[in-house]
Amino acid sequence: MKIYEKIFARLNELHMSQTELSKRTGIATSTISDWRKKQINPQADKLSVICKALDMSLADLLCDKENTEQTTPTDYLIGDNYIMELFRESDADNKRRILRYFELLEICNEINDSCPAKKRQRNVSIIQDIDGNNIVVINDIRFKGKRSVNWKDVKEYIKEYVGDFYKIASTGDVIYIGSDLPSEYSGSKYTNSLKGATSKAKANAASGLPEMIEIAVGKHFRINQEMKHKRDAKNGWYRYDSRFALPVYGNDGEIERYNVFHASMLIRHSNDEKLYLYDIIDIKKETSNPLGE
Structure with a gap:
């Protein structure tokens, strides 16, 4: 199941509207709607706030169920050991997704320091x-x-x-x-x-x-x-x-x-x-x- 599909499945499970998700995340309702219409995933830097709004872990959103059901539940502040275990038990596709997510997250964290104006x-x-x-x-x-x-x-x-x-x-x-x-x-x-x-x-x-x-x-x-x-x-x-x-x-x-x-x-x-x-x-x-x- 793709990331955007998991988001809408979770919305149905929680009986939460797209408008409510927009209020909780600050993401425009038109953007949320486009995920389904255009079959695209959210930007990587939005995944954390989406997880918090939907009360789900990053692992649940990024990885398929068979790769996460054996792992220990975790809070949104994921420890290094958990990340390594999650990565080890993931298949090749999910490993690439995890690596890409943290690559983009690292880019976001370094944005301010790398900008010329700084x-x-x-x-x-x-x-x-x-x-x-x-x-x-x-x-x-x-x-x-x-x-x-x-x-x-x-x-x-x-x-x-x-x-x-x-x-x-x-x-x-x-x-x-x-x-x-x-x-x-x-x-x-x-x-x-x-x-x-x-x-x-x-x-x-x-x-x-x-x-x-x-x-x-x-x-x-x-x-x-x-x-x-x-x-x-x-x-x-x-x-x-x-x-x-x-x-x-x-x-x-x-x-x-x-x-x-x-x-x-x-x-x-x-x-x-x-x-x-x-x-x-x-x-x-x-x-x-x-x-x-």
Whole structure:
């Protein structure tokens, strides 16, 4: 039985709808439906969250029953000995599937470290506030001055990210940077509406895009309702919450404090089944002092 067939068999067994599976996994209902219609399996980086939603082990999903019925039940955190035993008792086809899965999983785990943007000279770090929540601290004030932001410069800078991809730690989702991001980030209706400090905050947030993706939380889905996005957001939109901090300098050139901002990361789910960062919106300065300064 193929992986997608096992998923739908388990849905029937649990009397669970595709809509409920979508809510539990964050995978679009259209994508789930396509598994059966097109007879295709889910992407490897989605298998773990699917197993948790369906209360089944990775072994049950990847291997045929005759290869797993003699093995010891396991939790989702699979130990090395269990993996070796499972691999040893599998037939050739299942061995290839197991190896391919962990090969893809390893690729996902190394995504952030291997991306070119991680190797650029950027003074950016991730810290936790007094409540234990993550904040991306951006010490590179790349776009500064008293005049308005030159968004052409921001656009050229963001072009350096095109082709990169990063993983959200809380969900495991891989977010790609497409060729549309530079123009949208620098020229969207939202960007054009910004003024003053908020405008400069968005411009300088560009330096911390990889880390802002990494710490993003609060994933929620919205269907696509615009014809112009029929292709590039065929499977709808996701929003994630993220936070970043920018330094405020005194007259002596020393850092006096940090301003912390909340932002929504707008992600489009394209017809190629990939997730792409489309824009950062709803940037708001936090009134409290989460850094405890």
